[in-house]
Amino acid sequence: MQNLYEVIRRPVVTEKSTxxxxxxxVIAFEVNRRATKPEIKAAVEKLFKVKVKRxxxxxxxxxxxxxxxxxxxxxNWKKALVTLAQGSTIEFFENR
Amino acid sequence: xKATIENLGPxxxxxxxxxxxxxxxxxxxxxxxxxxxxxxxxxFRKGKVPRTVMTRMYGxxxxxxxxxxxxxxxxxxxxRTHQLEPVSEPVIEPEKLAEGQPWRYTARxxxxxxxxxxxxxxxxxxxxxxxxxxxxxxxxxxxxxxMHAQLVVEEGATRLARGHFAVxxxxxxxxxxxxxxxxxxxxxxxxxxxxxxxGFEDQLEGMAAGEAREVTVTFPEDYGKSELAGKxxxxxxxxxxxxxxxxxxxxxxxxxxxxxxxxxxxxxxxVSEDIQRELDEESRRTLREQAKGQLVAENPVEAPPAMVExxxxxAVESTxxxxxxxxxxxxxxxxxxxxxxxxxxxxxELDVKASLILDxxxxxxxxxxxxxDIDAFLEPMAREAKQRVSxxxxxxxxxGLLPVLERRIKDEKALDLVLEKATIQKEKSASDREK
Numbered sequence: 001m002q003n004l005y006e007v008i009r010r011p012v013v014t015e016k017s018t019x020x021x022x023x024x025x026v027i028a029f030e031v032n033r034r035a036t037k038p039e040i041k042a043a044v045e046k047l048f049k050v051k052v053k054r055x056x057x058x059x060x061x062x063x064x065x066x067x068x069x070x071x072x073x074x075x076n077w078k079k080a081l082v083t084l085a086q087g088s089t090i091e092f093f094e095n096r
Numbered sequence: 097x098k099a100t101i102e103n104l105g106p107x108x109x110x111x112x113x114x115x116x117x118x119x120x121x122x123x124x125x126x127x128x129x130x131x132x133x134x135x136x137x138x139x140f141r142k143g144k145v146p147r148t149v150m151t152r153m154y155g156x157x158x159x160x161x162x163x164x165x166x167x168x169x170x171x172x173x174x175x176r177t178h179q180l181e182p183v184s185e186p187v188i189e190p191e192k193l194a195e196g197q198p199w200r201y202t203a204r205x206x207x208x209x210x211x212x213x214x215x216x217x218x219x220x221x222x223x224x225x226x227x228x229x230x231x232x233x234x235x236x237x238x239x240x241x242x243m244h245a246q247l248v249v250e251e252g253a254t255r256l257a258r259g260h261f262a263v264x265x266x267x268x269x270x271x272x273x274x275x276x277x278x279x280x281x282x283x284x285x286x287x288x289x290x291x292x293x294x295g296f297e298d299q300l301e302g303m304a305a306g307e308a309r310e311v312t313v314t315f316p317e318d319y320g321k322s323e324l325a326g327k328x329x330x331x332x333x334x335x336x337x338x339x340x341x342x343x344x345x346x347x348x349x350x351x352x353x354x355x356x357x358x359x360x361x362x363x364x365x366x367v368s369e370d371i372q373r374e375l376d377e378e379s380r381r382t383l384r385e386q387a388k389g390q391l392v393a394e395n396p397v398e399a400p401p402a403m404v405e406x407x408x409x410x411a412v413e414s415t416x417x418x419x420x421x422x423x424x425x426x427x428x429x430x431x432x433x434x435x436x437x438x439x440x441x442x443x444x445e446l447d448v449k450a451s452l453i454l455d456x457x458x459x460x461x462x463x464x465x466x467x468x469d470i471d472a473f474l475e476p477m478a479r480e481a482k483q484r485v486s487x488x489x490x491x492x493x494x495x496g497l498l499p500v501l502e503r504r505i506k507d508e509k510a511l512d513l514v515l516e517k518a519t520i521q522k523e524k525s526a527s528d529r530e531k
Contacts, residue, residue, distance in 0.1 A: 014139035018146050 007035045007043035011092060012079060024083065027090060031057070031080045040080045051085035099174045107209040107400035109180060113170050114200045123162050124195050131158065159193045167201065181208040184402030206400040211456035215394040219518040223383045226375035227524060228368050236367050237346050240354065247284070247339040254338050256303045258288035261339040264300070268331040270324065278329070282336065293319075293329075300333065308334045387514055388450035399448040408444035412436055454510040455503065463509050465502040473505050 012028035020026040031040055037055040044052050058081070062074035084090070097119070102110040128150060137145045137153065151158075167188060175182060184206035191200045247261055256262055261284050268278035287297045299311045311331040319325040344350045351363035415431070471485050474492075478485045492498050 012139075013149065015141065015144055015146075017139075018149065 004039070004043040004046055007032050007039055008047065009077075020081065025086070025088070026081050026083045029080050029082065031078050033059070033076065033078045035078065035080075037080075040082065044082050048090045050088035050090060052082055052088075053085045054083040056081045056083075097170050097173070099170070099178070101178050101180070104204070106398040107183075107206050109205055109207050111171075111174055111178075111180075111186075111203045111205070112200065113174060113203070114198055115166055115170065117196055117198045120162070120166070120193070120197065120199045121195055123165055124158065127158050127161050127165070163190050163193055163199075163201075166199065171203065180205075182206065183208055183400050206402045208455075209398050209400065209452065211395070211397050211452050213395055213453060213456050213460065216391060216453070216457055216514050217517040219387060219390050219394070219514065220521065221383060221386050221390070221515075221518050222521045222523055224379050225522045225524050226372075226379055228371045228375065232371055233364060233368050236371060237364070238343075240367070241343050241346055241350065244350070244354065245341045245343045248342045250305075250338045250340050254304070256287060256301055256335065256338055258301065259340075260287050261285070261341065262287055262300060262303075262335055263337040263339060264333050264335055266331050266333045268329050270327050270329045275324065275329075278331075284339070296331070300335065303335045305335055305338050308332065383515070383520070384511060387511060387518065388454075389446065391453045391514065392446055392449045395453050397449050397452050399445050399452065403448045404441070404445045407448050408441050411440055411444060451503075451507055454507040454514075457513065458506045458510040461510070461513070463506055465505050465509075469505050469509075470498070470501060473501065473508075 009030040009032065012030055014028075017028040020028065029040075029044075035043075037057060040055050040057070041052045044050065044055075058079045060077050060079050062076045064071070064073050066072075097116070098114040100112045102112070104110055128147060131154060132145060132150065133143055135145055135150065135154070136142055137149060140146075140149070167190070171186070171188075174180075182205045186203040186205040188201055188203045193199050250260070254260075263282055263284050265281045266279060266283065267274065269275065270278075285292055285297065287300060290297070293313045293315060295313045296311060299313070300309070303309060311333055312328060313331065314328045315324045315326060317326045344353070346360065348359040351357040351360045354363065357363040357366065419425070419429070419431075470489060474485050474488050478488045481488070489498075492501055
């Protein structure tokens with residue numbers, strides 16, 4: 001992927017991701033489905049100026065939804081669980 | 097909680113309150129717990145939102161709530177323990193709140209100043225003891241007769257003159273065209289009253305009943321309708337009738353006509369009694385004002401500006417309301433904002449001072465206001481409004497005005513006592529000042 005700014009879509013803030021963060025300095029992002037682990041690592045390191053220890057990814061299948069008479073499917077997406085090196089933090093996920 | 101009080105003047109205090117760190121933390125914690133029960137955040141089940149997330153989303157709100165809660169809890173307590181009696185809303189300056197740190201705020205407020213009553217007994221007062229004299233009764237009777245006057249048509253070849261009432265039809269035009277409100281039929285105007293356009297009444301003088309005349313006048317520059325102001329106008333006037341005001345003779349007949357009186361003597365007695373009552377009331381009021389004035393002169397007190405302001409405003413407001421129900425514009429009576437400021441404010445200040453002194457006297461004597469006192473105070477008002485005392489009291493209670501009322505009554509009681517202890521020089525005076 002040419003542009004690192006296209007890799008990371010948005011942070012994932014849920015109960016589960018908060019638990020991960022507190023347990024092992026792991027933060028979660030929704031990422032471009034075609035992004036690879038090395039690309040995600042590079043993007044996070046460059047954009048947030050932190051050191052990344054490990055990246056795990058999960059392809060999340062979109063849910064089937066029914067809205068009135070219309071049935072549909074939400075898009076599949078890729079979640080990346082990024083383990084930061086000790087001492088690294090990203091401001092957004094911290095308490096002010 | 098630690099609180100220190102600083103005296104900034106006889107009536108101004110600065111309170112500095114410090115709340116220990118653990119009390120702050122505890123309050124913050126409780127506020128978050130309360131909040132957590134209700135908030136919904138995407139990605140979290142209700143009630144499962146972690147503190148870190150809530151802090152990010154609701155931190156400011158929680159801080160403000162905590163500040164409010166802490167002030168509510170400690171401010172009243174501080175006033176009680178230091179026996180401060182505020183007369184104004186406090187100006188509160190909170191420090192920035194940080195969890196795990198003690199938190200401080202300061203409040204500036206005006207309090208009831210300490211009053212040292214030095215002299216309240218043996219005031220030397222002068223009271224005029226008014227006596228009704230015949231002239232006043234006569235004048236009042238004449239005024240009464242004037243109100244019962246009737247307009248009677250003058251027969252014969254009378255010419256219209258000053259003091260007459262003319263019944264006219266008229267039609268006015270400006271530059272040849274009639275204008276709105278410029279015509280009237282069977283309108284009665286008093287010649288010489290000056291209520292019409294200047295010159296109009298004068299030009300009618302000398303007319304006989306049935307005669308028609310053309311009258312030319314110029315509207316004044318400051319006339320109410322701007323499109324007519326300063327313009328010359330032509331009026332076609334027909335005089336229908338000449339009337340004269342006939343004032344009834346003051347005799348037994350008149351007494352019977354005015355109401356339930358047997359003869360003139362009974363009416364005269366009633367009038368005399370009325371005047372006497374008014375004068376007595378007036379003299380009572382002046383005496384009380386005089387006593388208040390002396391109390392203020394003899395006992396130096398400082399009036400907190402907030403109290404003066406409140407007194408001033410309520411006086412202005414009640415007058416304004418009374419006038420507006422009568423349909424009078426206060427400005428026309430010379431009650432411009434500047435004049436009020438100049439004349440009523442010192443008066444409000446005097447009232448506040450007098451009230452502070454009287455309140456202190458009442459406290460020193462341990463006066464209490466009982467339910468009977470309140471009822472007795474409301475009784476005359478109730479009678480005037482044709483309501484029951486209990487209804488009136490309920491109305492006061494509902495609006496939370498009972499404490500105000502109680503203070504008034506207390507002041508009155510204290511003033512009664514002051515008057516009791518004063519030496520009052522009685523002066524006789526004729527009622528001729530009554531106008």
